[in-house]
């Protein structure tokens with residue numbers, strides 16, 4: 449009997465993108481533009497930062513398990529505290545979902561090329577991980593319905609989806625939901641919902657409040673708090689009660705909670721972030737298409753390009769690095785011929801397009 453189970457042995461440890469300092473050092477550059485991790489190019493919500501500073505006292509005391517932030521979220525969404533969970537990023541909550549609900553014979557079902565964080569968490573539990581292909585880079589909900597078996601326990605849907613940036617509509621979700629047995633838990637990962645919610649086709653999952661759906665959201669993206677690790681989820685109180693049995697009792701940290709509470713008040717930062725993103729997304733969509741790239745229209749803060757093959761991906765990635773621009777190749781997601789580019793500040797987007805244009809016309813450095 450080996451010490452490490454085969455399903456752990458076969459995993460690849462998460463490889464974060466290169467940091468700005470690493471790229472500067474490796475390529476001898478003074479300026480590096482990082483468009484690799486769907487972070488907010490404006491930085492962090494000022495109100496979140498203010499709240500962190502205010503709460504940076506009494507840190508010798510343990511946190512209260514998230515109750516302060518849960519209370520604020522419950523008020524804001526007109527829910528009971530018992531319907532709300534918070535954790536170390538939405539991935540922290542996802543990890544608890546995996547530990548709480550999956551048994552050895554269960555199956556997880558999602559799309560091919562799903563968000564890498566979910567893939568790793570689900571596979572680390574050693575259960576069967578089933579996927580269906582994308583349909584034109586969208587979740588194929590009818591095909592997912594057909595693949596539900598008596599063993600299916602969790603269906604993972606990200607809306608908007610990372611890495612494609614696409615959404616499924618209210619109509620599509622409602623039709624799909626009717627085909628899912630109540631014993632199956634649907635994770636609706638809405639890490640990017642703020643970017644899509646003004647689209648009338650977008651199904652805000654809070655509208656439904658189904659008993660077997662858990663909504664996950666995060667402060668990492670639009671609120672610019674990825675480094676703080678704070679996310680939240682909404683679900684039926686029975687689901688939350690069981691998740692709380694498994695959650696580390698002292699996550700999230702006192703300062704992470706404070707950041708979340710401050711961020712929720714920061715309407716101005718939210719508005720500014722949305723504005724800069726929609727302008728940047730339009731510019732990138734238009735410019736990348738003009739460069740002849742196959743772009744998938746996005747509803748989030750990033751855009752995916754489908755290239756010819758992995759060699760082309762590696763070539764463009766490396767050439768961009770030399771010019772001080774970091775993007776995300778998607779091999780780890782299972783899409784070796786695709787890249788993902790995060791929307792940056794106006795100037796950063798222009799630097800990327802300019803560099804890409806030179807690379808595609810073979811102006812090498």
Ligand SMILES: Cc1ncc(COP(=O)(O)O)c(C=O)c1O
Nearest residue numbers: 537538539563610639666668679
């Ligand atoms: C779809 C999706 N879900 C969840 C996350 C993780 O967010 P968090 O930082 O809250 O763990 C990400 C981050 O990239 C994401 O793209």
